[in-house]
Amino acid sequence: MPTWKMSRRALMRASAAAVLAASAAGRGAFAATAGTPRRGGILKISVNARADSLNPMKPKSSAGHMAVELLYSGLTRIGTDLSAQPDLAESWTANDQATEFTFRLREASFHDGSPVTAADVVATITAIRDPASASPGRTSTGPIAAVEAVDDRTVRFRLDGSFADLPVVLGSVYTKIIQAAALADPAALETRPAGSGPFLLKEFDPGRILSVRRNPAYFDPERPYLEGIDQLVYPDATGEAAALINGDTDVLLEVGIANFDRLATTAGIVGERVATGNFLNLVMRVDTRPFDDLRVRRALAMSLDREALVEAVLEGYGRPADDSIIAPEASLYTAPPKAVYDPAAARQLLAEAGYPDGVEATLYAAAVPPLRTTLAVAVKEFASQAGFRIEVRTVAMDEYLANVFRKAGFYVGSWNMGVTQDFWYNTLLTSKGALADSGWSDPRFDEVIAAARRTTDAAERTRLYAEAQALVVSNLPYIVPFFLDRLAARRDYVEGLALHPLNQPYQLDRVWLGEGAPARQE
Amino acid sequence: MAEGWSRLARNPAGLTGAVILSFLLLVIVAGPALAPYDPTTFHLTRRLEGPSLDFLLGTDQFGRDLLSRILTGARPAVLFGVGATALAVLGGGVAGMASGYVGGLIDEVAMRALDVVLAVPGLLFALLIVTVLGSGSANAMLAVAVSFLPGFARLARAGTLSIRERDFVAAAIARGEAHGYILRREILPNLMPPIVVEASVRVAHALMIGATLSYLGLGAQAPDSDWGLLVAEARDYLFRNGWLLACPALAIGISALGFNLLGDGLRDLLNPELDA
Amino acid sequence: MSLAHLLRRLVALAVILLCVSALVFAITQILPGNAAVMILVQNATADELRALEVQLGLDRPAWVQYGRWIGGVLAGDAGISMTSSRPVLDVVLPALGRSLILAGITLAVMATGAVLLGVAAAVRRGRLADFVISALVYPGVCVPEFVVGTLLVVLLARPELGWFPAGGYAPLSQGLLGFARSIALPALTLTIILTSRISRQVRSEMIDVLKSDYVRTATLKGLPRRAVLFRHALPNAMLPTLTILALDIGYLIGGTVVVEEVFAYPGLGRLLIFSMQSRDLPVIQAGVLAMAVVYVTANLVADLLHSAVDPRVRADG
């Protein structure tokens, strides 16, 4: 009964789109769910990777990120509109060149009752910036030159260069503020949190459960609404889905595309969907044949039916990306021109580039996430219409990192949405980008990105980023076929859950249990 | 030969196995030609359908024809099983026979080395090797061959040791035959039956391990039509199109059954005393 | 089996395990991705890599690394897991424990079931019951674990049914029911596969034994059929089966790896696959070694058991 299936699918898409609209409307505030927050109750949330470490400087899995977010506070938080919002810092100011920032701390205390002071912030940031920490935060916090405590409640950051995005970046999960005294023993931080977050640690059994309870001394008297959260490890998606259906858990934060329809149509379960800037990209090294010829890159881009790819690879749960790595959710966004789908013209372009009989290429894809392989297989099939004979080669992650990433001529990349436009441009595409992997470089592009860092004027920055985007799209170091949606599911009594376009913020302190929630005893 | 066939005909297990394998052979030779569609072609409007007249076994998540994928997957699957076993028989057989025949310190050392390898369960060893060599059918085949090798070496060695003690070998030594002749004509023909029987059962086993490795993402890789990979991919669509899982699983099962039954049949068939 | 013999076996076992550890260590040394790469994932710079390599001792010669590692293992410290930054043994041992629970339950259920089926088939050899049992049991030999497991999920773990979870593990400490439900399907999968193997074995052993002179003696004594079967035939049919059972523990361990993966059962097998995918060398090394220890020990135990049951071995050993 294919027609029925199609119509049901269309229906699903429509309802998910409604959710999308709702979350878009609710940007900047909590999601616009009905009802007033209620106090109490234990939320059971499933994850499919263990939180192996509670150390904010090196959480590895999404479960770890969630744990850190529950147990720690940062200077700022990142709102669903990707702006910086107050957390431990109640306010901040910057100089005109965006080279000096001053943060004013609110009155808050660590879980052991001692106050959060500027010294703790300085100690934390210093520790993160120590190369020995191997913290991802070290590279993502921008050009910090020095941090100093002006007084007990004031911290000043001096930067090496301009970096307008500092308050946003400091909202990341890697820059949560750790009690200065606890930094002396990083190993203890793996299992013993020293933070000031909305929840206190109750139990941590890696691979099984992370259990937290409401922090009565949290600086916000309202939140968290929940009495506690149990994060249960279900080591794979199937088990997670079953647990949600059975009512063993309340929230499933990462639903696979293949499972979403089934879950969302189950009674008592609500599917959640949010558009993100997470993307897969086809990396075509511009210094390696055959992709050293822009015409070949454009031919490949034109051979791909983006809508069909979204349908085939993502089952519709995503949006075409038109080859820019910046999603509409990013601040200071300008839309790029629509990507053209024209296989005949693509074939023509290939012929012009000297490949009248088509061209062969090996497309590498790492085995995880599996979407990479799926995309590769689909690209192989679509591109064949334009004369590309692509051999897909799936490789293990370590081989990918050792031999493919930044080395091979043609492969599938996979990245999460950046907090700022600056982040991925600077990392992937500028000449000195730490992970520049396409071989493409353009002095004008570098200049534009640097200029955008220097200015705090939003309109100017938007214009600069638009120019940068135009350079990228016209030179095509990447084909970015689509942005992914994040799919989640919750029991219908779970309220206040606002999916974030970024991967990390979960904002579970804003969730509450509404009518019909099961009463659970400790 | 004719005698062999008539004996096979009287052996229901062997006969069933032979029939299954003949059919499998047909699929291997003619499979791609029999396939109604190109196994990689997408039919994006017909995704995840059940069996229909257009698609006899239904379609997968890209709307690829499942029947065509299974038919083209037969050759690599069986070649995998046969190839891995053949390598193991060759390597293990030669090593075991040599070790058993030469005896002494060399044999002792070789057997202790095998003990060490055998202390790691076979599948785990194969996993370890694939991890080192990298995923892919060829590497997986090599890994399975290596993990089978000690078994065949032991079998060949044990056989050689016991045959070497038999009086017909003693007679050959006593009349001054060269080692080559003794190995080739006196020992090898007697060693072959148990090895052939074991090998045919092992092919089934290798086929299954191959599928398992593909399932674990360590063997064949997309967009291959490997049966194990088909099952692995079908897992995501378990509740949406069960055919995707059932059909390749059945293909694996039936092929393995064929080789197993053949092994059982051969066990009886190659026993010369049976109908004496 | 005498004490001296037991000691000799233990020493041999230790030597073998030492060789296994060297083998595993050597194999993991050949891995293409270096451990440091995997830890820092894709965002690493060359300096960071080098620093971590030095920290992990990866710049030292392989034999020095091996020496440090095996010394640590013997002292109860198998290093630090690269993916979780926790002591390897803290990661490996609980997982091993859960695998052993799964394997143990399987073994217990399977051994009883397989013996009964095998005896039944042997006694009714050539008749309908034999045929039916063989037909039921044969597929288990031909279908890989992951297929059986997945089919069981489809049939018995449909979330709509709510009978069994499709995966995961609930420890016994959280209630017997949850534990039983979480372990039922993985154990059933392994049981199906192993029962086919073992019951066929029991059947053929039993058929041989039933043909033996001593069973004839017992029958001609006028003993009732049941006494002949269970007092005279079965114990003797069990002896070779015991050896096979020990060998099948290797198979069971391998099967556990796959089944754990299928059912997302947090045992050592799944941990190992995860570690292999993420190249967590210390965990791979310790995990494989742990499995080898289990396997070799199981074989030793089977031998001891065998000699306890079989008077012939007992006296000669």
Add this chain to the structure above:
Amino acid sequence: MREPALRIDGLGVAYRMAGGEVPALRDVSLTLAAGETLGVIGESGSGKSTLAFAIARHLPDNARVAGGVIAVAGQPVGALDARALRALRIHDVRLVYQNAASTLTPTMRVGDQVLEALRLSADATAGRSEVLALFRRVRLADPAAIYGRFPHQISGGERQRILIAMAIAARPKLLILDEPTSALDPDTAGAILDLVGELTAELGAAALVISHDLETVAGRAGRLLILRGGEVVETGATGRILERPAHAYTRLLLDSRPERLAAHRPALPAGAATLLAVRGLTVRYRRPGWRTWLGLGGPGAPVLDGVDLDIAAGATTAIVGPSGSGKSTLARALAGLVPFAGAIGFDGRDFRAPRALDGTYRRAVQIVFQNPDTSLNPRLRVAEILGRPLRLAGRAHDAAAVAALLEAVRLPPDLAGRHPHQLSGGQRQRIAIARALATRPRLIICDEITSALDVSTQAAVMRLLMDLQARDGTAFLFISHDPDLVRAVAHRTFRMTGGRLAPVAP
């Protein structure tokens, strides 16, 4: 009128085989009165064991009783239901059969196994002491110790006594002994048979003693029944049959007795030269294991301890001795199959290691083994088995040459195309002899070559050998455990004990 203990009328049994039914017994009739002992003589394939199991109604699944009646104490066995059959087995018919070392359950203590039988038949409350009494009756030394042993811990003779104890526990009306002594040495065998005689007399039971060997049974059975190919050839009083056999087959059996072979023995050639001079031959087997290879385990005890032996050309030199005495090791050392110390003198040359034994020696000295099943490669056809040594000896090895060899051992030439498993035991042994003859040897070492053969086949093979000796002047080193046979065929005899050799006075 009192019923006989056993009456069989026109019994026919057939086995269903792949190629159709094969008759095992045809129209067998006999009666056996209480207290009487009947000896059933038959070679392999005569159906004698089928007869034994038919009486206890314990035939294999593929057997079919084609006709006839078996009645034990007047009770037709065929008509019994399961319960009555058990009662018959418990109380009336007891079987003691060939001691194949596996007639007792390996995992149970022997005393318990006897107790089991005792409780079933005589006294449900019987205990250890009754079993011990029974053990004393079958003259087991140290019954108390034996009680707790497992079958593998006792000797063959003891095992057989246990089986007898189990059989007589029920005071059965009929005792069937199927080859009860064929695996025992002659002394033990005699003692066992004497014991059976005593016990049957005491119990007043009838006994059916089945054997392939006329000799063992003749002295103890009042009547004999000769079975061949499933049919009764002849039956009658023992004395009459021994003196005036009516049937040719019976005569053949009688003629096959070793003492009848002596007449066939060629005369010792006068002044026979010494063919092989063995001096100080010593063989030690190394202990297996890594210690030996590292040189840690000292040499094992000698199996052959400084053997000196002269083998005369054209004569038969025999070596007798108990099993394990080193007879076979000597044979294998002379054939160059085991490492040895000392010297083998041949043709004026001394060989001091198997490696040194050259082609000339190896062609001149051939060996034939005990078991023709294992001495012929089952995967080769007779043509290659015989052709290969011919070729190695540099002789013609075509079909004609093979046929000639076959003829020399009195086998039809069409056997060349067969595999060993398609031949009978006797034929196989002849092939093995033919293989030895292929190199025109001057000495053939015969290592127990007839012990696996039927009596009549043994006689035929021995006659063949002696004919060959007469024709070619081949010397034989004849190794055997059968003193009667050796006495009949050997010119000189030595006795081997503990690896040492001593001449036996003729």
